[in-house]
Amino acid sequence: MRIDVLTLFPEMFTPVLGSSILKRAAEAKRVEYHLTDIRQYTTNKHGKVDDRPFGGGPGMVMNCQPLWDAVMATESEDTRQATRILLTPQGEPLTQKRAENLAQQERLLLIAGHYEGIDQRVIDRLEPLEISIGDYVLSGGELPAMVLIDSVVRLIPGVLGHDESAIHDSFSPGAERLLDHPHYTRPQEWDGRGVPDVLTSGDHAAVETWRREQREKLTQQRRPDLLE
Numbered sequence: 450m451r452i453d454v455l456t457l458f459p460e461m462f463t464p465v466l467g468s469s470i471l472k473r474a475a476e477a478k479r480v481e482y483h484l485t486d487i488r489q490y491t492t493n494k495h496g497k498v499d500d501r502p503f504g505g506g507p508g509m510v511m512n513c514q515p516l517w518d519a520v521m522a523t524e525s526e527d528t529r530q531a532t533r534i535l536l537t538p539q540g541e542p543l544t545q546k547r548a549e550n551l552a553q554q555e556r557l558l559l560i561a562g563h564y565e566g567i568d569q570r571v572i573d574r575l576e577p578l579e580i581s582i583g584d585y586v587l588s589g590g591e592l593p594a595m596v597l598i599d600s601v602v603r604l605i606p607g608v609l610g611h612d613e614s615a616i617h618d619s620f621s622p623g624a625e626r627l628l629d630h631p632h633y634t635r636p637q638e639w640d641g642r643g644v645p646d647v648l649t650s651g652d653h654a655a656v657e658t659w660r661r662e663q664r665e666k667l668t669q670q671r672r673p674d675l676l677e
């Protein structure tokens with residue numbers, strides 16, 4: 450998979466894409482990351498990429514021209530058709546199901562907005578899939594883009610080793626889209642607290658039953674909406 454990110458702050462991505470599983474995935478050639486600095490495409494002689502909103506009000510709005518030209522130039526770098534995604538609080542909420550679907554694509558092009566947002570005309574022309582990472586507002590689309598990349602890349606086949614498989618994670622098909630069960634590891638007693646007996650019984654069927662009951666109980670308590 451190729452992932453392009455269009456942003457005014459490409460430097461924010463370096464530590465995240467260069468660490469842990471996202472780094473390993475790139476080293477293993479399961480994914481390539483390409484960062485495009487939208488500012489490099491502005492034709493404004495002062496390097497401006499935003500302006501005051503028509504109709505008045507606070508903040509600045511990102512101009513159409515630099516973003517449109519940045520998307521066209523980036524898309525022409527590769528023949529693979531890109532799924533365009535705009536990170537925005539007005540988008541559909543990011544879910545594990547959507548991440549699974551995006552992990553099947555061969556190319557994603559993510560657009561991170563900043564300031565008050567982006568001129569609606571370039572959004573209308575690009576027709577991106579609009580995705581939100583939650584009902585709160587961040588200063589820019591960079592962190593949302595990184596969240597989306599992490600959620601997708603770990604689902605690309607071969608990225609996670611067998612021991613790290615995502616199949617039983619919360620919201621995953623292997624967990625029947627329930628929340629995950631509690632986890633325990635050594636030592637068997639810590640701070641006067643033991644672990645549930647069933648986990649040390651060696652009875653795999655009983656462990657599976659216990660985990661499933663825990664998933665159902667936790668989901669019922671914390672996220673009954675997932676059971677509907």
Ligand code: SAM
Pocket residue numbers: 536537538539560561562563564565566567580581582583584585586587588589590591593
């Ligand atoms: N005026 C916008 C609104 O109220 O919907 C918020 C703009 S926000 C300050 C600047 C940029 O951050 C947005 O264009 C978007 O790219 C990104 N952003 C902020 N919160 C987000 C969220 N929850 N999900 C996805 N992107 C977000």
